[in-house]
Every structure is written in structure tokens, then in C-alpha cells.
Amino acid sequence: MTRFSAFSLFAKALSGHQDWPEQWPDAAPKPAYDAIIVGGGGHGLGAAYYLAKKYGITNVAVLEKGWIGGGNTGRNTTIIRSNYLYDESAHLYDHAVKLWDGLSQELNYNIMYSKRGVMMLAHNVHDVQSLQRHINANRLNGVDNEWLTPEQAKAYCPPLNIAPDARHPVLGAALQRRGGTARHDSVAWGYARAAAALGVDIIQNCAVTGIRRGADGAVEGVETTRGYIASKRVGVSAAGNSSVIMQMADLDFPLESYPLQALVSEPIKPTFPCVVMSNTVHAYMSQSDKGELVIGAGTDQYVSYSQRGALHIVEHTLAAICEIFPIYRRMRMLRTWGGIVDVTPDRSPILGKTPVKGLYVNCGWGTGGFKATPGAGDLLAYTMAKDEPHKINAPFNLDRFRNGRLIDEAAAAAVAH
């Protein structure tokens, strides 16, 4: 692996940046591995990297049915924050935010983490009370969050319409300054490159078609479109397709998969300095470094694996965006797309062991998995290496749907993840 540095950039500039070597090899599957990760998104690649880096398991394969980062990792709106209400969630998401810090240096790959702040708008009395409760809960958990008056919110984000007669009046906002955005593709590529340098095989175009188990029920390997691969440790990080993979091990999961849409505008000069979310009217937006306004819309109401959503969902979000930020009313939208999000009944992820020995799972992140990428990768790696969950992900077990210890962020947290 060629290390990126000011010197290497300068040296390659002399040859017009034409002779960079490939950043990691396109590996072919070996007959057996110490650990297999199913799903080559940010979470799966992160897990492979941390298995090799922190837990000393380097004989690892990442199996991706398409191309790495081509699922939800490349389809999200790149928002990073950790202002979740409950203790368990605050610890889980803040673990990730702490890892985002310094990740570019650790991976020697610029993931463009930008702490530009995530501001959540309050439009009515209930929003004010709910956001202030969040601020207090977050602070008790060591997560930064602060209350802004409408004028302070306007100063932080000038395109915001705070007129008292606005369709969605702004009564205040909660601001997490450590929140922000990162370049999502770079996260996948950075983890892939760093993991491959430690010996991990990144295998693309390799769909898992079955899970082979021994007489004692334990995992022995996976059947794939590129042949059988043996491994006694398999971690599944397959987002919207998690139910389908779990069915291969005869496990029924409490998941439903929905299309979630996002869209971008034509690129313009920098006008939008932060991330703004409005859960009440379901609109959230930021501006990418390319200049596009990146807008998140809602999920469709029905279970689907189609990776596209309905136009009326987008229309609903854009109507809200036009009211909250009137200066963008004449912007043209460039592209829309959908990703399939796996949603749990309590809107919290499932991250840990399964009833099948040797099978581990990281799923159920629903509409908000990107922000957790480094944390989820690290915790899945820990759980696979030690065969027991870390204390941060222990509450996010599968048993909670049986014993009732739900982490019910659905009703209480910011719903638009």
C-alpha cells in the first residue's frame, strides 16, 4: 500500500497523477478463512479492518454481492450525530462519533469528516419540550447538545426562514456541534484499503446463497456464487437483506425492509454551512463539498427491496424544504435514488450474537446506519473476536424482543435518522 502524504501527492503530480497503483487487490476467494464478513458496506469493511487491526484476526474475507459501498453506504445522506435520548443509544452512537474523530489519520485516507454541526428544528411546543429533554439527557451522557433561540439558529444557518408567519415557524433548535458529515464513498474505500493492507480479502461480485452448519448446529461456512467458503465465524452486516441471509440459517428476525430515498440538487456555491433536520415536517438537508444540496426524504410505507421509492414521498419533503428555506425554491433537483433500510420494531439496531453458534449479526440500523459506521464495525469485530458482546452493544441483543428490554427510540428520539 502506497501511503498518502504531501510528498507522495507532489511526486505523483510530476507524472500527472497517471501512475497511482491500485489501492487494494481484487481478491478471489480462498477455500477457508478464520472469519467471514457478509456485506461489503462501511459497517462490514470496518468490522474486517478492526478484526485485523485491533483483535489480531487477519485471515478475513469480506463478501460483497455487488461492489463495495454500493448499497446503503453509497446511498445515505452522510449525516453524523449522536444526540440520541436513551443511555444505551447515546453510548453506542457516541462511540462511533469518537472513532470518526481521527479516522482520516488512522486510515491514511481522507474521509472528509466535517464537524459542521447538526441542528434540529423545533416547530411547536411539543418539539421544544422534546428537544430540550434530549439536550438534558445528552449532556448527562457526555454528549454535547445545546439550545438555540430562533435568532441564534438563523445566525448559525442563514438560509433558515424564522419569520413568525412562516408555514413551519421556528421556535428554537438543538445544536450538536460535533455532528456533521463525511464523504461516504471514502469511508468504504478507506476501510477497504486499510483492511486489505493488513491481509483482509475484499471479494466483490460474490453473493452468499446459503449458510452451511454442522451436526451441532454451529456455522461451518457459507455457500456463495463463487463456491463454498469455510469459516467457523461469520458476521452478517447486510442491511436491507439481513432477513434474507438470516433465513439461510433458519432464523426469523424482527425486521422489515423499506425503501428510503434521498436526492441532490444541481451544484451551487457554498450557501449552507451545517446540517439542518426537521423531524416534524420530515426534511433534512446539508450541502456537499461538490456543492449539491443533499436532501433526505422519508421511507415508503410498504416492505420492498426495489431500491427506488415513490415520487410523492420526495414531493412531501421538498414542499417542507421550500417552506423552511425559501431561497432554494427555484433550485433544480439532479438525482433521486433509494436504498433498502432494515427497520426493527424499536428502531434500535441488533448487534451481537445469534442463537446459531459462530453466527454474528449487525443489522436493524434502519434509516440511520451511516453515522454509526466505525462504531458498528468495531463492536461487530469485538463480538466476533471474543465471542461475547462489548458492554456498549450488549443491550442491543436479539433477546430484547423476548424479554421486553426494548430501546424504544422510535417514539422518543429524532425519528428522521
Added chain:
Amino acid sequence: MILIHCPYCDEKRPEIEFVNAGQAHISRPLDPSSQTDEEWEAYLFIRANPRGRHHERWRHVYGCGRFFNAVRDTVTDKFETTYKAGEPRR
């Protein structure tokens, strides 16, 4: 937007007239106090979530207001059929 055939109105209407009401043919336990934790988990939380043929309930909320069942492919979003509540699973 998908078009949905309401078996009561016998008309194909746009999706925004309907709400999806989740997986079909899940029946509430007749004797709740005799249920084990596993049975409650299955009833409350476990869902089929198939990639392909899916049985689901819809309600024609801005039409006749009635619930009915449907079979839809979750990859293409195409409806195979819709049928009235109470009719056998197709």
C-alpha cells in the same frame, strides 16, 4: 406511486388513497394468558420480510375505509392479487 385495486370498490386507485397495515394473516392469540414469551415475540415482532411474494394488509382509508389483503412482489412492487379480508390466504 403504485396503483392498488381495492376489492371492495372494485377500482384501481393511486397509493396515496391507501395505508399499508403490515403483514397479513397474523391472528391475535385467542388465549393471551397461556402464551409463552416466545409466542408473544413471534406475534408482536417477528415478520416474514421476504424478498419476493409478500402477503400484506392495506386499508383504503380515503375510499371505502375497509381493510383488505394483497399479494405483492417486494422486488418489482407488482401486485399479484388483492382480496377481501376474511377470504383464505392466496
